[in-house]
Amino acid sequence: MGDVILTMKGIDKSFPGVHALDHVDLEVRRGEVHALMGENGAGKSTLMKVLTGIYSKDEGTITFEGKEVEFTNPREAQDAGIVIVHQELNMLGHLTVAQNIFIGREFMKGKFIDDRKMNEEARKLFDQLGIDIDPTETMSRLTVGKQQMCEIAKAISHDAKVIIFDEPSAALTEAEIEELFKIIRDLRERQLGIVYISHRMDEIKVITDRVTVMRDGGYVGTLITKDCTKEDIINMMVGRVIYEDPKTESQVAKDAPVVLKVEHLNAGRMVQDVSFELHKGEILGFSGLMGAGRTETMRALFGADPKQSGDIYINGEKVDIKTPKDAVSHGIGYLSEDRKRFGIIVDKTVAENSTMASLDEYMKGLFIDKKKEKEVAQKYVDILKTKTPGVDQLVVNLSGGNQQKVVIAKWLVRNCDILIFDEPTRGIDVGAKSEIYHLMNELVAEGKSIIMVSSEMTEILRMSDRIVIMCEGRKTGELGIEEATQERIMHAATLRN
Numbered sequence: 256m257g258d259v260i261l262t263m264k265g266i267d268k269s270f271p272g273v274h275a276l277d278h279v280d281l282e283v284r285r286g287e288v289h290a291l292m293g294e295n296g297a298g299k300s301t302l303m304k305v306l307t308g309i310y311s312k313d314e315g316t317i318t319f320e321g322k323e324v325e326f327t328n329p330r331e332a333q334d335a336g337i338v339i340v341h342q343e344l345n346m347l348g349h350l351t352v353a354q355n356i357f358i359g360r361e362f363m364k365g366k367f368i369d370d371r372k373m374n375e376e377a378r379k380l381f382d383q384l385g386i387d388i389d390p391t392e393t394m395s396r397l398t399v400g401k402q403q404m405c406e407i408a409k410a411i412s413h414d415a416k417v418i419i420f421d422e423p424s425a426a427l428t429e430a431e432i433e434e435l436f437k438i439i440r441d442l443r444e445r446q447l448g449i450v451y452i453s454h455r456m457d458e459i460k461v462i463t464d465r466v467t468v469m470r471d472g473g474y475v476g477t478l479i480t481k482d483c484t485k486e487d488i489i490n491m492m493v494g495r496v497i498y499e500d501p502k503t504e505s506q507v508a509k510d511a512p513v514v515l516k517v518e519h520l521n522a523g524r525m526v527q528d529v530s531f532e533l534h535k536g537e538i539l540g541f542s543g544l545m546g547a548g549r550t551e552t553m554r555a556l557f558g559a560d561p562k563q564s565g566d567i568y569i570n571g572e573k574v575d576i577k578t579p580k581d582a583v584s585h586g587i588g589y590l591s592e593d594r595k596r597f598g599i600i601v602d603k604t605v606a607e608n609s610t611m612a613s614l615d616e617y618m619k620g621l622f623i624d625k626k627k628e629k630e631v632a633q634k635y636v637d638i639l640k641t642k643t644p645g646v647d648q649l650v651v652n653l654s655g656g657n658q659q660k661v662v663i664a665k666w667l668v669r670n671c672d673i674l675i676f677d678e679p680t681r682g683i684d685v686g687a688k689s690e691i692y693h694l695m696n697e698l699v700a701e702g703k704s705i706i707m708v709s710s711e712m713t714e715i716l717r718m719s720d721r722i723v724i725m726c727e728g729r730k731t732g733e734l735g736i737e738e739a740t741q742e743r744i745m746h747a748a749t750l751r752n
């Protein structure tokens with residue numbers, strides 16, 4: 256670690272009804288990776304938005320390379336050498352990868368944008384970072400993980416001195432995270448100051464040098480990573496100890512009926528001849544690397560994407576699911592991995608989003624029964640401990656993890672018998688995570704059945720009764736929880752044809 260490059264002191268910031276930052280301090284040195292940790296809504300993203308000029312601060316000082324600074328927009332921060340990789344994806348779907356990376360600073364040839372040059376430069380950048388993405392591809396066609404890698408490449412392509420990663424790994428698989436860590440170690444070597452925000456405790460120990468913890472908008476303290484344990488950090492974050500033991504045996508009754516049977520499902524290249532069964536009261540984990548076809552399988556099953564062939568049975572009866580509406584009418588709920596694209600409407604309120612999948616139940620004549628809507632929304636705000644000043648708050652104003660809780664609420668309100676949870680705890684803090692796990696266990700105890708797609712190995716081993724593993728669009732393994740180990744899952748996840 257070198258000398259101090261950035262100091263934030265006594266930063267204070269309020270939004271209507273929310274004291275988001277209460278005199279927070281942060282110090283970043285050259286050549287260090289500094290973790291910023293705290294529960295959902297603790298104020299991490301807000302602090303970084305104040306730093307990069309997205310929000311103005313109410314109080315406090317920011318010193319960068321020895322001089323007091325105040326940026327009024329992210330462009331100014333960027334020009335000074337501070338860039339941020341945001342928690343939410345900010346790419347423009349209709350543009351190409353290269354056009355997104357060089358947006359606002361396009362290469363020109365006379366009056367025209369020089370796409371060839373931009374593609375060339377983007378390719379160089381990817382080569383240098385060891386990322387395999389085609390710069391001419393349309394952004395919306397990439398997976399969430401790949402889009403995230405583009406965000407990271409874009410940030411690095413600016414000549415930055417401080418880079419902030421706001422939950423970069425939430426959308427990445429283990430292999431992609433390894434890539435990211437290589438990139439970060441290289442940046443550290445080059446004496447950049449790096450701020451790293453993540454809810455994954457294991458990562459913090461691996462990649463960071465120091466940890467600053469925030470709670471409820473306040474500064475709790477700063478620790479040297481190698482001198483503290485995971486439990487120390489969690490304790491500072493939530494003020495209690497949380498245990499995360501793996502499941503050792505299936506909780507499903509031996510004779511539990513099959514509620515969902517999928518036979519020889521085919522849907523494009525990413526879903527090839529996939530068959531599996533889901534039992535009543537079961538949590539069936541779907542594991543695999545990014546691009547294994549798990550989300551594609553769920554989308555085809557749910558009717559969100561067309562399928563070429565295959566049969567679906569619910570409680571032994573063959574059903575025809577062509578659209579998500581069909582799926583919902585058969586009692587299937589799908590909590591999507593990409594909340595911004597499919598899960599929520601950000602400029603609607605928490606209450607409106609909560610009842611979005613079950614509107615018929617909340618109608619009074621031609622109108623929505625607002626009182627009833629608010630009541631049920633409040634109920635799930637309480638159960639999930641969603642941090643919001645009220646159910647009338649617009650979802651766009653919630654922190655990332657709290658937005659995810661609203662998506663979960665939406666499907667709980669719908670009261671489906673079969674729930675597909677695709678990366679349910681992405682971006683959710685350790686405390687809230689264990690609450691969601693608890694809730695999933697309650698749901699199956701009530702007789703509901705859950706498919707859980709997860710890229711987090713610890714989550715798969717902790718929650719699943721049985722595990723299906725996919726690789727390159729095929730099912731390559733199935734393990735009961737009693738026989739499942741990380742090694743066996745990884746083995747099946749890399750079984751190529």
Ligand SMILES: Nc1ncnc2c1ncn2[C@@H]1O[C@H](COP(=O)(O)OP(=O)(O)OP(=O)(O)O)[C@@H](O)[C@H]1O
Nearest residue numbers: 270275295296297298299300301652653654655656
């Ligand atoms: N533009 C806004 N308007 C109103 N409230 C806001 C706004 N932005 C953030 N907040 C509130 O400020 C608090 C801190 O939010 P912030 O996004 O910084 O949390 P976070 O620590 O990044 O959480 P997460 O881990 O869930 O991403 C939250 O209560 C949030 O709802």
Ligand SMILES: [Mg+2]
Nearest residue numbers: 300342654655
């Ligand atoms: Mg955040």
